[in-house]
Amino acid sequence: MQKGSAADDRLYGPLRQLLEKQTLPSLAFGMKSCSIKWKQVPQDQYLKGVRSGKNRSAPHPIWTEYQRTGKRVTKLIGYDCGKADLRRSKDLPTGDADFDYVYPLQIIGWTRGDCVSAIAQVLGADLVPIKSACFFCPASKQWELYWLAAHHPELMEAALQLERRALTGKHSRFDEVEFGATWDELVNNADRFPSTTTTVGLGRSFAWNQWARVNNAVDADFRVLRSPSDRQRFVDMADALRSDDNALDQRTKRAVISLALAA
Known part of the structure; x- marks a missing residue:
């Protein structure tokens, strides 16, 4: 999905509603509805x-x-x-x-590990589900962004479009005077946003678009890179950054699920 392109009508309700309203999920603004x-x-x-x-x-x-x-x-x-x-x-x-x-x-x-072990033992590791959350959830960790880019680049692009529309659209809370540059300029040219209490993207304090550019996950038109080497890089970064705090699900390394089965 190219920068500024229309949303795919097949995308599901929450995303379509946010695109129409040109806003972000409530969690991006500190609410939990x-x-x-x-x-x-x-x-x-x-x-x-x-x-x-x-x-x-x-x-x-x-x-x-x-x-x-x-x-x-x-x-x-x-x-x-x-x-x-x-x-x-x-x-x-x-x-x-x-x-x-x-x-x-x-x-x-x-614990979550006990749940993973039970599901894997009874149904098989392939049926351990991923967590129940939107793919554009503001609570996503950076390893999850890498995982999304690796396995579902089209969804990552949809999330980037959602963020861009919200931060440059009619309801944008972004203040050009406060930051000294437009949101687009900072996304395209700066490594990070200045410290602020204003929500600057899906990550609240960081924009997914800027994250994707800085970490070489997208091209100049913010399309996710899809070559085998890029996908492997995203997979490796997701594995390296993932912790075992509360993220045990189907996206977890097979070795972790194997350990759960052996426990």
Whole structure:
């Protein structure tokens, strides 16, 4: 996808909506509504139904029956016992007006590695999924950007277009006076953005477009390099930068999954 080209109509809802609105995911601005909007709400609507609008639907029979009998639906939440999830899940609620919440992985004491091992042993290493996140998630680590460029260059290009449109479009928060140059000029000519509290890209403090240029991941038109040697370089950098903190999934080195199987 070339710089400034139109978005592919086949791209899925969250990306298409952001491109139309010329903005970035809420997480890029320090908010955390993405999972609620695109994960939690659709699940709740599937169960409880929707009274009006394009998603109008009847309640699921389970919800109807539970409402009639006074039973409560229990949601199983997948926080594990790794450091990151323990930090994120501190003081979590046990329920709300509609649901009870249970955290089974924390009850049995499993970490992400335990989950990878169990899936690999029962279903095979090829069926260990990658994490549930948008490919343009602002929480992505740099090793994930290399992985995306290596395995899905077309998605990396879509993310770069999303960022460019948001930072140069009608809703851009970028202040030319503060930085002394336009966003495009800094992306194309500087190694980094000046220190600021203003969001400058999908990485909040850094722009994916600038990262891609500085790390020689794209050509002059910001198309991801696709030669076998470039792809191997991206794979090697992803492996070198990846840590085992909370990133154990199908993108992990085979050796790591093999160790999990042997444990």
